[in-house]
Amino acid sequence: MSLHPAATRCLDCGLQKLCFPPSFDESALTRISQLVAQPSAFSKHDTVYRLGDPMTALYAVRSGALKTSMLLASGEEQITGFYLPGEVIGLDNMGQSHCASTATALEKTTLCELPVSGISRLSQQLPELQGHLFQIMSTELRADYQRLHLMAQASAEVRVVSFILGLSARQQQRHLAAHELRLAMSRADLGNHLGLALETVSRVLSQLAADGLIEVHGKQLRILHAEALAARVQASCHE
Amino acid sequence: MSLHPAATRCLDCGLQKLCFPPSFDESALTRISQLVAQPSAFSKHDTVYRLGDPMTALYAVRSGALKTSMLLASGEEQITGFYLPGEVIGLDNMGQSHCASTATALEKTTLCELPVSGISRLSQQLPELQGHLFQIMSTELRADYQRLHLMAQASAEVRVVSFILGLSARQQQRHLAAHELRLAMSRADLGNHLGLALETVSRVLSQLAADGLIEVHGKQLRILHAEALAARVQASCHE
DNA sequence: CGTAGCATTGATTCTCTTCAAGAGGTGTGG
DNA sequence: CCACACCTCTTGAAGAGAATCAATGCTACG
Numbered sequence: 001m002s003l004h005p006a007a008t009r010c011l012d013c014g015l016q017k018l019c020f021p022p023s024f025d026e027s028a029l030t031r032i033s034q035l036v037a038q039p040s041a042f043s044k045h046d047t048v049y050r051l052g053d054p055m056t057a058l059y060a061v062r063s064g065a066l067k068t069s070m071l072l073a074s075g076e077e078q079i080t081g082f083y084l085p086g087e088v089i090g091l092d093n094m095g096q097s098h099c100a101s102t103a104t105a106l107e108k109t110t111l112c113e114l115p116v117s118g119i120s121r122l123s124q125q126l127p128e129l130q131g132h133l134f135q136i137m138s139t140e141l142r143a144d145y146q147r148l149h150l151m152a153q154a155s156a157e158v159r160v161v162s163f164i165l166g167l168s169a170r171q172q173q174r175h176l177a178a179h180e181l182r183l184a185m186s187r188a189d190l191g192n193h194l195g196l197a198l199e200t201v202s203r204v205l206s207q208l209a210a211d212g213l214i215e216v217h218g219k220q221l222r223i224l225h226a227e228a229l230a231a232r233v234q235a236s237c238h239e
Numbered sequence: 240m241s242l243h244p245a246a247t248r249c250l251d252c253g254l255q256k257l258c259f260p261p262s263f264d265e266s267a268l269t270r271i272s273q274l275v276a277q278p279s280a281f282s283k284h285d286t287v288y289r290l291g292d293p294m295t296a297l298y299a300v301r302s303g304a305l306k307t308s309m310l311l312a313s314g315e316e317q318i319t320g321f322y323l324p325g326e327v328i329g330l331d332n333m334g335q336s337h338c339a340s341t342a343t344a345l346e347k348t349t350l351c352e353l354p355v356s357g358i359s360r361l362s363q364q365l366p367e368l369q370g371h372l373f374q375i376m377s378t379e380l381r382a383d384y385q386r387l388h389l390m391a392q393a394s395a396e397v398r399v400v401s402f403i404l405g406l407s408a409r410q411q412q413r414h415l416a417a418h419e420l421r422l423a424m425s426r427a428d429l430g431n432h433l434g435l436a437l438e439t440v441s442r443v444l445s446q447l448a449a450d451g452l453i454e455v456h457g458k459q460l461r462i463l464h465a466e467a468l469a470a471r472v473q474a475s476c477h478e
Numbered sequence: 479c480g481t482a483g484c485a486t487t488g489a490t491t492c493t494c495t496t497c498a499a500g501a502g503g504t505g506t507g508g
Numbered sequence: 509c510c511a512c513a514c515c516t517c518t519t520g521a522a523g524a525g526a527a528t529c530a531a532t533g534c535t536a537c538g
Contacts, residue, residue: 070384074473078388092381095374100381120370127363134359135334137376142331142339144383145309149317151390152434156494187517195391197495202518218503218517234313395526426485436527441486457485457535 009033018086018173019060021132028126035118039110048103048111049090055099057113058090064109065184067193068092070101079193082106082185084170088114091137106184151195159194160204161229164214168223179223248272257325257412258299260371267365274357281344288329292338296352297329303348304423306432307331309340318432321345321424323409327353330376345423390434398433399443400468403453407462418462 010016010033011026020029039062042048048059051071061083068089069079080101083089093099094116123130150159164181172178183190191198205221208214213229215222223229249255249272250265259268278301281287287298290310300322307328308318319340322328332338333355362369389398403420411417422429430437444460447453452468454461462468 070381070388072388076388076392078384078391080384080387092377092384094377095370096377101384120366120373124363124366124369127359130363130369131334131359134372134376137373137380138331138333138335140380141376141383142309144380144387145317145319145331145340148319148383148387148390148434149309149311149315151387152317152431153315192391195387198516199496199518200494203494206518425483437484438486438528439526442526445486 010036013062015060015062015086019088021128021135023128024132028128031122031126032114032129035114035122037113037115039112042105042109042111044105044107046105046109048105049093049099050102051099053099055090055093055096055116057115058088058094058119059103059111059113060088061085062110062112065106066103066109067106067185067189068101068103077192079185079189082167082193085174087170088136091140094133094137106189156194156196156200157204157207158233159196160190160201161208161233163190163194164221164223165226165229165233168226179226181221181223183219183221249275252301254299254301254325258327260367260374262367263371267367270361270365271353271368274353274361276352276354278349278351281348281350283344283346285344285348287342287344287350288332288338289341290338294329294332294335294338294355296354297327297333297358298342298350298352299327300324301349301351304345305342305348306345306424306428307340307342316431318424318428321406321432324413327375330379333372333376345428395433395435395439396443396446397472398435399429399440400447400472402429402433403460403462404465404468404472407465418465420460420462422458422460 010019010029013019016029020032024032042064048066049055063085066083066089067079068081068083069077071077080092081089089103090099092101119129119133123133150162154162167181167183168178171181185193187198187201190196191201194201196204205214205216208229209216213223213225213232215224249258249268252258255268259271263271281303287305288294302324305322305328306318307320307322308316310316319331320328328342329338331340358368358372362372389401393401406420406422407417410420424432426437426440429435430440433440435443444453444455447468448455452462452464452471454463
């Protein structure tokens with residue numbers, strides 16, 4: 001048997017409400033649990049899947065943090081997202097035979113593996129699961145549109161602030177301190193993701209700190225004036 | 240032909256191969272057809288759905304062209320995509336009760352309406368339909384990641400050239416002339432979508448024309464040297 | 479034929495990138 | 509435990525590229 005049998009049961013998992021909507025009943029959760037293998041552990045820099053790998057599963061983040069990226073022919077990397085506990089990675093590979101992206105752990109991370117074959121089969125039987133999958137995929141699409149807008153229109157400051165506030169909101173969903181963030185990724189990764197040079201990211205953070213809106217100590221970030229930050233994002237739109 | 244009743248049967252539709260993968264058999268197509276209402280017609284500037292509307296359907300483009308956009312609180316618009324015949328709009332609203340985006344016709348356009356309730360129900364019964372939906376959603380995700388990379392890293396020229404080549408490829412899929420494009424959208428829309436000022440779009444097009452790579456006459460665009468264009472996109476990566 | 483909207487072109491300004499140097503932190507080996 | 513090297517982050521100065529402002533040209537449509 002497994003080492004921590006209870007931990008693999010979604011019913012007992014603290015992240016249940018994040019992975020699945022509240023509408024899921026006990027029997028649905030039980031059936032999903034049966035698909036989930038023992039959570040697997042990854043260390044910093046480990047890849048969960050890589051560009052070109054056969055697409056076998058979705059993964060729900062149980063602890064830690066990851067980045068997903070597209071590696072281009074030229075060797076350039078585009079970081080497409082950072083993922084926290086309760087979030088699902090691999091959606092961009094759904095329906096494909098092979099992975100088009102790469103997922104890399106940013107720190108010690110554990111993941112619940114959801115085999116696609118099982119998920120597809122089960123979502124034939126559970127309309128609410130199918131609906132949920134559609135929903136998280138469309139949510140991902142909408143989030144990307146927001147980011148596209150950010151990249152298209154927003155200044156460096158607005159991009160960074162939006163990212164910080166977004167991260168804060170996601171932490172809050174996890175019932176974690178909304179004002180104490182840990183930037184698991186490097187400045188370079190952050191810059192890549194936001195379409196900025198890493199120096200620019202650093203400068204913006206320093207400026208925000210100088211203005212007394214945040215405190216930064218390496219990867220640790222404290223939000224001092226969330227409203228003032230939000231105001232700066234709005235400000236760029238009002239003109 | 241397109242107004243003939245029989246045209247609502249996917250089996251008889253010339254775009255069948257674009258809307259659905261070849262694996263769909265006759266009975267599957269027939270059942271999908273039964274969901275599709277008579278194609279509805281839209282004029283330039285008509286909206287198919289708007290931000291906040293109840294989410295009732297996906298739409299397959301039958302003829303014409305549309306743009307989809309997110310309207311932000313500030314009144315700003317972010318154009319998230321342009322859609323051609325055989326493509327499906329509304330995926331970003333899947334699983335949501337209300338639309339988070341707006342779809343606007345760029346010219347005379349006809350659409351096949353696919354009610355979500357029917358689509359959801361039918362995809363419970365047809366695994367290949369469910370798989371296809373997952374696939375087009377994930378394809379949309381991957382396309383957005385490409386665009387994100389474009390916005391994050393690429394120069395104005397590369398953005399415009401990538402867009403042109405992408406459009407050309409999509410035309411080719413439709414068995415249309417790959418080198419004769421009609422830019423149904425305005426320069427402003429194009430600039431918005433690519434994260435550039437409309438003047439910059441215009442300048443880049445003029446420059447490409449001056450270099451003898453394309454010909455531009457208003458909305459009409461002819462590609463003279465596809466390879467040279469592709470080379471310019473690559474060039475920015477090799478460094 | 480004239481007007482309105484869209485597109486092009488030019489000049490200037492500004493933001494971000496790039497290049498460069500130095501500081502802070504971390505991990506390893508002596 | 510300290511010293512050194514390595515890596516990441518910060519900060520500064522210069523330059524490039526696109527945005528903005530502004531004027532003119534083109535096209536379509538009543």
